[in-house]
Amino acid sequence: MASQVVQQAVPDSLSAKYKGTFAYLTIRDRLPTILTKVIDTIHRNKNKFFEEHGEEGVEAEKRAISLLSKLRNELQTDKPVLPLSDGLLDMEQWNQYVERQQALLDGDEAPSWFKSPWLYMECYMYRRIQESVKLNPPICDFDVFEEGKTHSFFESQQAIMAICTYLQGLHKNMEDLSEEQLLEQFLKLVQVSLWGNKCDLSISAGQDNSQKSSPIDSLETLKHMILVDDSRLVWSMLMNSRAAGGPVKPVARVDIVLDNAGFELVTDLVLADFLLASKLASEIHFHGKCIPWFVSDTTRKDFEWTMRQVQSANHKWMSKCGFQWQGYMKQGTWVYHDHPFWTLPHEFCDMSKDAPDLYAKLQKSDLIFFKGDLNYRKLTGDRRWDYTVSFDKVLRGFQPAPLCSLRTLKADVQVGLRPGQGEKLAATDPDWMTSGKYAVIQFSSPYKE
Ligand SMILES: O=P(O)(O)OC[C@@]1(O)O[C@H](CO)[C@@H](O)[C@@H]1O
Numbered sequence: 001m002a003s004q005v006v007q008q009a010v011p012d013s014l015s016a017k018y019k020g021t022f023a024y025l026t027i028r029d030r031l032p033t034i035l036t037k038v039i040d041t042i043h044r045n046k047n048k049f050f051e052e053h054g055e056e057g058v059e060a061e062k063r064a065i066s067l068l069s070k071l072r073n074e075l076q077t078d079k080p081v082l083p084l085s086d087g088l089l090d091m092e093q094w095n096q097y098v099e100r101q102q103a104l105l106d107g108d109e110a111p112s113w114f115k116s117p118w119l120y121m122e123c124y125m126y127r128r129i130q131e132s133v134k135l136n137p138p139i140c141d142f143d144v145f146e147e148g149k150t151h152s153f154f155e156s157q158q159a160i161m162a163i164c165t166y167l168q169g170l171h172k173n174m175e176d177l178s179e180e181q182l183l184e185q186f187l188k189l190v191q192v193s194l195w196g197n198k199c200d201l202s203i204s205a206g207q208d209n210s211q212k213s214s215p216i217d218s219l220e221t222l223k224h225m226i227l228v229d230d231s232r233l234v235w236s237m238l239m240n241s242r243a244a245g246g247p248v249k250p251v252a253r254v255d256i257v258l259d260n261a262g263f264e265l266v267t268d269l270v271l272a273d274f275l276l277a278s279k280l281a282s283e284i285h286f287h288g289k290c291i292p293w294f295v296s297d298t299t300r301k302d303f304e305w306t307m308r309q310v311q312s313a314n315h316k317w318m319s320k321c322g323f324q325w326q327g328y329m330k331q332g333t334w335v336y337h338d339h340p341f342w343t344l345p346h347e348f349c350d351m352s353k354d355a356p357d358l359y360a361k362l363q364k365s366d367l368i369f370f371k372g373d374l375n376y377r378k379l380t381g382d383r384r385w386d387y388t389v390s391f392d393k394v395l396r397g398f399q400p401a402p403l404c405s406l407r408t409l410k411a412d413v414q415v416g417l418r419p420g421q422g423e424k425l426a427a428t429d430p431d432w433m434t435s436g437k438y439a440v441i442q443f444s445s446p447y448k449e
């Protein structure tokens with residue numbers, strides 16, 4: 001008998017079509033604000049463009065601004081999604097995706113800002129921002145978000161010095177740490193990387209939210225804000241694999257799918273350094289974005305700039321970290337990737353079909369950390385799941401390797417909670433899903449223990 005393929009009931013996508021939801025408020029208010037800030041940024045750089053490129057630079061500035069103003073009008077008046085025309089590598093995949101979205105709508109309806117999935121429309125906006133610059137040489141390499149990202153780094157200097165000093169202290173006696181002490185440090189640095197995710201500029205629509213105080217000191221007080229904490233499951237997987245004949249493959253490679261530049265990126269580099277120095281891993285692969293994305297996400301330029309800044313800091317331990325990290329890059333024990341899939345709108349359960357090369361690369365990993373909220377939204381498909389649906393289930397087959405999400409909640413999608421946990425939070429703290437005050441450390445593995 002033909003096998004019955006049971007289509008799992010998958011809930012609808014979060015969307016601005018649901019009035020009053022966070023998606024609706026984001027599309028209606030926050031995204032236009034971000035677009036206005038982008039227009040202001042380009043306008044403020046007019047003289048720079050003139051100095052660098054003469055009249056051509058000023059003409060390009062004008063054209064970029066008019067494209068962005070047109071985009072803002074399309075968004076605010078719910079116009080149909082337009083195909084991209086900048087000829088970039090991912091253009092075809094974006095233009096095919098419109099058709100995929102079209103198929104989900106009734107007859108004559110076209111994908112648009114207040115009808116289509118929030119995930120799609122928010123990603124599409126950032127890709128159209130890129131098009132507005134790409135179509136206008138000679139300013140086509142201008143990163144409209146660079147000022148915000150570098151500012152966030154400089155504003156977080158105290159916190160960065162604190163975690164670099166802490167890491168160098170660990171380096172001094174790493175060999176002498178007992179397994180229990182190693183576990184304690186692992187848990188701490190996973191939490192530092194987790195809370196580094198609060199520093200994202202798109203949720204604040206570009207308002208500064210750099211890390212002012214030492215992150216290590218605040219871990220204890222923040223612990224109760226972690227709604228799901230699977231970090232010990234991650235630890236036991238790391239440790240089991242080190243034991244000969246453990247049920248899972250020995251951990252050699254850990255991948256970190258990065259989120260925001262600035263302070264958060266440094267917390268990820270510190271965690272990566274600790275994983276190497278403690279021999280919990282032997283190579284780290286970082287995955288950044290190939291274009292400026294969601295205001296503060298890390299590009300290759302941001303990654304390399306941050307490494308140089310840490311290395312050249314006028315602070316002994318920061319500089320020591322920077323030299324060590326540059327060394328890892330030169331040795332190849334740290335590798336940086338920026339596959340275009342990370343800046344497509346696709347849910348991660350589509351990756352094996354839409355980016356099989358990337359999926360195959362991730363299958364070589366022994367543990368993948370996914371940083372931040374947007375990655376969580378893509379892991380779960382940004383859908384209206386019940387809070388208590390399991391994290392494994394919502395991945396819907398996306399399982400290239402054991403994976404762990406380190407996410408502060410900034411969107412109204414959350415799974416894997418205990419019965420009643422979500423409802424209790426909603427009663428005491430109505431914006432618990434979007435304030436960034438709460439967090440999860442959620443683990444899923446194909447190797448059931
Ligand atoms: O991935 P990140 O940097 O943690 O957050 C991404 C984000 O800022 O973008 C959306 C709001 O516009 C939300 O999903 C989330 O707040």
Ligand SMILES: [Mn+2]
Pocket residue numbers: 200202259260294296297372374
């Ligand atoms: Mn981000």
